[in-house]
Amino acid sequence: MNCLKLTLSILTAVILIGCGSPILPGNDPIVVRAQETDKLAFTAFEAFEKIETSNAEFLWSVSHEFKHVADAIRAQKKVWFNTLEAALAIYKSDRSAINRTLLENSITQMEAQKNASEASLAEAVAKGAKP
Amino acid sequence: MSLALIQLLISAGGTLYQAITEGIKTAHQNKEISDAEFADYIAKRDAAFSGPEWLIRPDPKS
Numbered sequence: 075m076n077c078l079k080l081t082l083s084i085l086t087a088v089i090l091i092g093c094g095s096p097i098l099p100g101n102d103p104i105v106v107r108a109q110e111t112d113k114l115a116f117t118a119f120e121a122f123e124k125i126e127t128s129n130a131e132f133l134w135s136v137s138h139e140f141k142h143v144a145d146a147i148r149a150q151k152k153v154w155f156n157t158l159e160a161a162l163a164i165y166k167s168d169r170s171a172i173n174r175t176l177l178e179n180s181i182t183q184m185e186a187q188k189n190a191s192e193a194s195l196a197e198a199v200a201k202g203a204k205p
Numbered sequence: 206m207s208l209a210l211i212q213l214l215i216s217a218g219g220t221l222y223q224a225i226t227e228g229i230k231t232a233h234q235n236k237e238i239s240d241a242e243f244a245d246y247i248a249k250r251d252a253a254f255s256g257p258e259w260l261i262r263p264d265p266k267s
Contacts, residue, residue: 101236109238116250123258134265141264148261151254159247 102169104177108162111181112155115188119147122195129203136201143194147187158184 097103126133126144133140161180165173199205238246253259 096235098236105237106234109243110234113234113246120253120258127258130262131265138264141262145261148259151259155247155250 104174104181105162105166108158108165108177108181111184111188112158112162115154115184115191118188118191118195119151122191122198123147125195125198125203125205129198133198133201133203140194140198143190147191150187154184154187 097106123144126140130141158180161173161177165177
């Protein structure tokens with residue numbers, strides 16, 4: 075049943091993403107993407123941390139990896155957010171090519187952390203963790 | 206997508222659905238957030254980090 079719920083949730087998310095509106099003229103797409111990534115990462119981290127905390131004993135019995143992934147996020151989150159937000163601020167003050175590359179790299183790194191967190195969340199739910 | 210299907214998906218997904226769609230709403234941001242709005246988000250986010258889910262617990266003895 076949990077797998078069904080997860081599948082339906084992901085399906086819905088994909089449908090909603092497909093209906094997204096384009097970035098409005100006059101807005102810098104990379105700035106929008108950086109801000110989105112920052113917020114999405116927080117949402118993903120928070121969702122996983124809450125599930126890991128509320129299912130701590132159960133998830134520990136399934137795999138110690140859930141807690142260790144969660145602890146890595148807890149320990150590193152501020153560094154990740156600070157890095158992305160600093161790159162964004164630098165780019166907004168000077169929209170040069172090198173600063174754009176710096177920001178793109180920061181976004182890519184945060185997206186990787188977000189994706190890893192979402193994967194852990196999905197696996198935890200698939201294993202039976204209760205939201 | 207019909208309203209009935211949306212309601213079915215919402216009820217099926219529960220809290221996890223809400224967690225995901227909350228992020229999706231953010232993903233539909235189609236313009237830059239002002240510096241003031243972004244600073245407000247950061248302040249709220251950093252305040253949320255004081256919650257119990259963000260505390261590093263010692264590993265249980267297994």
